[in-house]
Every structure is written in C-alpha cells, then in structure tokens.
Amino acid sequence: MADELKPDELLDKIDHTPARGSWMDTSVQIRPGMYCYAAKAESVETLGLPNARAWNPLEDDWKLPENWQEILHNGLKERLEKFRTFKIFMDICVRCGACADKCHFFLGTGDPKNMPVLRAELLRSVYRNDFTHAGKILQSISGASKIAGNRPLTLDVLKEWWYYFFQCTECRRCSVFCPYGIDTAEITIIGRELLNLLGLNIDWIATPVSNCYQTGNHLGIQPHAFKDMLDFFTEDIEEITGVNVEPQFNKKGADILFITPSGDVFADPGTYTCQGYLILFKYLKDKYDLDVTWSTYASEGGNFGFFTSHETMKRLNAKMFAEAKRLGVKWILGGECGHMWRVIHQYMDTMNGPADFLEEPVNPITGTKFENAKSTKMVHICEFTADLIKHGKLELDKSRNSNISLTYHDSCNTARGMGLLEEPRYIMNNVCDNFFEMPENTIKEQTFCCGSGAGLNAGENIELRMAGGLPRANAVKYVHEKFGVTHLCCICAIDRAVFPTLMEYWVPEVDVIGIHELVGNALILPGEQKRTTDLRMEPLPGMEEEEMEDEDE
C-alpha cells in the first residue's frame, strides 16, 4: 500500500482546468437564464413570417422544415449577393483578436463564444465551407477543416447560431476596435435574419413586432389607452406645477410631429421622462407658440423589426413618414430612444424615404438648421433642447435637481450609431450642478452596452442581462464610490427599463433617470405654482419639511 497516494497528494494531482477541445467540436448547452423564450406562433403569423409553430429551445426537436439546410443555404447566398458589407465581413477577418475582450457579453459571461470574432466565426465557418473554393476542396479531406476553419451546417451549428446571435445586443463596441472596421452587429443582424427564415425568433421580439404591426406600438396599446396614459400624466403634472400641460393628438397642420418609444408612456421610470416632454412642449407653446402634436397611430418610436429582418424593420418604420404626411407637419421630432435612432439615422431615409413632403428641419424658435437631419427630416430631442438652452430660450431652475449627482450612460445606438455625444452632456450640465463622467474607456464611442438591447430585455434571460451589464455597472459603481453619484442618466427607453434591475444587483444605491425628466424638473413653466416636489412626487431639495406638513394635513 506504500505506493498509494495520500489524499493530499492526490488532491495536488487534480487539474481543475476545463478540458480543452476545439470550439468547433463542442456542442451548445442552452442554459436557462441565458436565453429568451421562443416566439409564439400567432406572433410570427401576424407578419406572415415563415414556420410559425409552438417550439421549445430546450427540446431536441425544433420543428424545422425538412429542407431547413437548403433554406439557410439559399438565404445566406441571397444575402451575400445583396449586402456587400456582409460579404466583405465574411472574407476579411484575420482573427487578430482585437475585438475579443471588447464585448460586454464576453467580459460578463466569460464564454469564449461571446468573443465577437468567435461569434462571427460561427457563421463564417459555414460560409467558408459552402461558399469558398478552399472550403469546398478541404471538405473532402479528413481533419482539414481545422486549417480552413470550415464546417458543415449541422443542427448543432444551427442551435449555436440561435443561442449566440441572441447573446449579442448589436451594440457595435467591438467594431470600434477592429482594424478592418468589421461591424459584428451586421453579422448578428444577418444571422438573426437567417434564423427568422426558419421561424427561430424569440418571443420578446416577435410579439412586440406583431403588436406594433397591428396596433402601432410594441405593447399593443390601443389609441384610447395611449391617450389615457398621457392624460394621467397631465393630471399629475397639474398637481405638481398647477399648470395644465394637456397635449394635442393627431393634429393636422401642427408644426412638429413628436414620436417617442412607447416605453416612455408605459414603463417607469421612462414615464417621468415623458412628463418632461409634456412640460417642455407646454412651455414652448405658451412662450413661442410652437405647435407640437403626438400621434396615436405612430405611437412607437422603437422598432423591434430591426432585430428580426430588414424587411420587418421597414414595414414597422413606414408609419413615421406616413403619419407625418397625413398630418402635414413640417418635420418630425423624436424622443429619447436608442435603436430607434439607429433605424432613423441609418436606414429610414433609404428604406421609406425620401420624405420630400417634409421641410428641412429648422428650429422655429432659434433659427438653427439641423443639417444632420436634412435628409431624414427627423431631429433628436436632445439636439433640439440643447439648441434651445444654447440660445437662452429656456428658463431653468437648476437647484431643483441639486439633490442629484449624475453620471451619464451613452446609449450605444445614439453614441456609436449617430455620434450624439455632446448635446446630452450640455443639457445635463445646464439642469444639474453635479455631473461626473465615468472612465473614458467606458463612455462615448467606447460606451459599454446596458446588456439588454436588441430585444434582449426580457425577464427570463436575467442572468444574461446581469452578466452583460456587468462592465457598465462596474463603471457606475466606481463613480458612485468615488464621487457619490446617485443617478445614472440615459437617453434610451430600454436603458431606462433595464437599468433599475441591473443597478439593484450591482450598485443598489444608484437610481435611473432620463434627461427630459431632469429638464421637466428644472423648467419654470409660465404661471406655475411654487413647486414642492419633483416629477416623482418626492420633496424638492429644501422642501422636505413643507412636504411633511402637507402630508400631515
């Protein structure tokens, strides 16, 4: 027995490093908490998209059409011909790895298949196998796939596509670091489009898309309920300010049509941002006779079609120009949203334009021409408000936000997608005294995603969301500890919906707020009563005692 190892020695010999194998050979493990539920059949049917049926990602049988490989092969072929960027992105990656550690999902999950290079390689390996000469030749030689990085499209590969293309928020941080400028978001976009050819969408995208197509917004809120919510805000604002800010709906001949994500109307704390818009429009009406209308038809700025397919995005987006035309407004103003702006800024004009029935946007109060919106005819509300402040057109009382210490999360789509970096900061600095930036490698072009964009803000994938939001939360935690930051400000409806939970897990002391909520608090409405609370009905700084007395009465 002398040669037997003692327990301690035995323990020393155990290698805890996970077994190594090529990423190509390992099959996907779909883990609850990391994926979103499968699209409901009826939601897929609404838009006439293929293969609507009930299915479950955890089951072996995904109920695919018999010729699913052929469908995908043809789909891939069609897209390689149609989108030159996609073809280039498939060919030119040298796998240098510059993008590898830039993805929030990789950083948070530690799963190598979330490295942008490897996520793209899931699709690229099939492209090489089926569409390149080298791949075709090497197919027949055993073991050669390792050299060319090619592999056939099997069911395992398909499942891997599904799992990982729905673990990418299309935030494009990786593309900032790619020496070739490969936009991995576009690869994900095409990847998801291909999956949709087999009816493999997630429900958190498919049902909002279906709702939006039928009733005009993601939540499926009908026009009267949409109006009810804004009326409800109007009552609250009247209680706080003493001013009736009642908005206009579907008004023909108004100057400006305002469109915002429906999350602002229905999801806290976005609702307070929405109240900020109402206060601003009332102010501009009273002071400068600016005529802004809301629409119950174009009642959604967001566009989950963007996460389904180009065609679906186009169909949902069409209502913006259609409504602007019907109402005969001069131009369109858009609310605080993320992906809505990527769609407007980069796709709308060529998809559903030209909007030659609209005027080139000019701020009628300041005379500023919004050159960047010359073609789309749609202006971001932050540009609009920043311009008003710059020209001294808004009377603001900063002290109403003096109990707030702010930091700012650049939403991926507005920062990287359209370069909106300074306007939000300009507004924040004009409505609040305490503003602190997060470290530079986590903001502006390098901003870290919230971890829940691109249709991944569901409830069932909460672990994915908490992991994906880790790098962002890590930077928030830093400014909270260093500068005493109390509020994370953002200009995206998805951010506002998901950050409260993300903060609750990683930095529970930090609350979430939108820019126009801050504006709504600071803006002095003509004829307003002495305000004692902010829009959340919390006492304003210095008004705590008065509020207590009021409550006692």
Next chain:
Amino acid sequence: MNFSKADFIEKLRKNREKIINQWFQAAINTYPPETARILDKSKNKFDNPVGCVTKQSLEDVWDKLFHTLGHENRKNENIEQKEINQEKIEEALDPVIRIRAVQSFSASKAVEFVFELKGIVKKIIGTSLNSSFEKKVDEISLAAFNRFMKCRENIFLLKATEAKRRVHKAFERAGLVKELTEEQLLSSNNKT
C-alpha cells in the same frame, strides 16, 4: 519539518504576493482557457472587470484571513481559536462571488476556488498546514457558499419583482388596482 505557528505566519506574510497570484490563477483557470488568458492580461479594471475584481477580492479575503491568524497568534497560541468574522469575509468575497453567480458555474464550481488555497499555500510554504489555517479556509468556503446563495436569491427576487411590476402596471392601466400601490404589492411579497 515542523514549524512553530509564528514561523508559519511569517512565511505566509513573506509569500503574500506569490500566494495571491497563484490563487488568482487557480480562480481564473475555472474559466475556459481562451477566457483565462484574457482575464490575466489587462490591469485596467474597466477593460478587464472580471479579472481585476477577482484579483482585488482575493487580496481582500487573504488580508482578512491573515489578519485573523496574526491576531490569534499575537494573543495566545493556546486559547480557543478566534473565529473568522463571517460578515466581513462575506463582504470581501462579495465582488467575486456576485460575478460568478451570474456565470455558467454550478454552486460547487462557483466556490471551488476557495479550497484551492490549501494546496497553493502548502506547495509554497512546503509543509503540512496549520490546523487553524485549514479551519479558516473551510470557514471562508462556507462564507463563499452563503454569499453565492444570497446572490442567487437576489437574482430570482429581481426576476420576480420585474414580473410583478409588469403585471401590476397592466392591472393599473385596466383600472383594476386603484387601491393597491406598487410599494404595497412588492412589500407584501417580502413579508411572506
């Protein structure tokens, strides 16, 4: 070879960096090799949050452990062993465990790295471990498990709260819950 307790502690003190570095390696080696390489690369805590937070957390835990051992030694070697402060150790472990609780680790894999400390220290010091030290590592392991469970509970509570809020909002819109505020709804859950 037998060391006195004072010698043992002195050796630990001298080898702090080495022990922490090897412990950190053991912790990041629980990730796939491609990931482990990256976690060890950048020292910038925003470019490499998981690597840096893990390292920092292990340093904090080590210092707390060492402090307790040193404290014990200074007082009297024969008196009953001073218990490690569970609450403080859990706090020190929180950053690393909070991360591992949302990653693909099973409960045992998530806290396994703590046990590695015994083997690492033994290898570096070159002697069998002091029983008090071993016991404290066991206590840290239990604290890690406690914290892991708290984080998991936190995640499920957040998930439930999100769902409740969503349902409540829908009911409120339909005019069905005028009397019940969101705070009441959520706090009633906490009481049960």
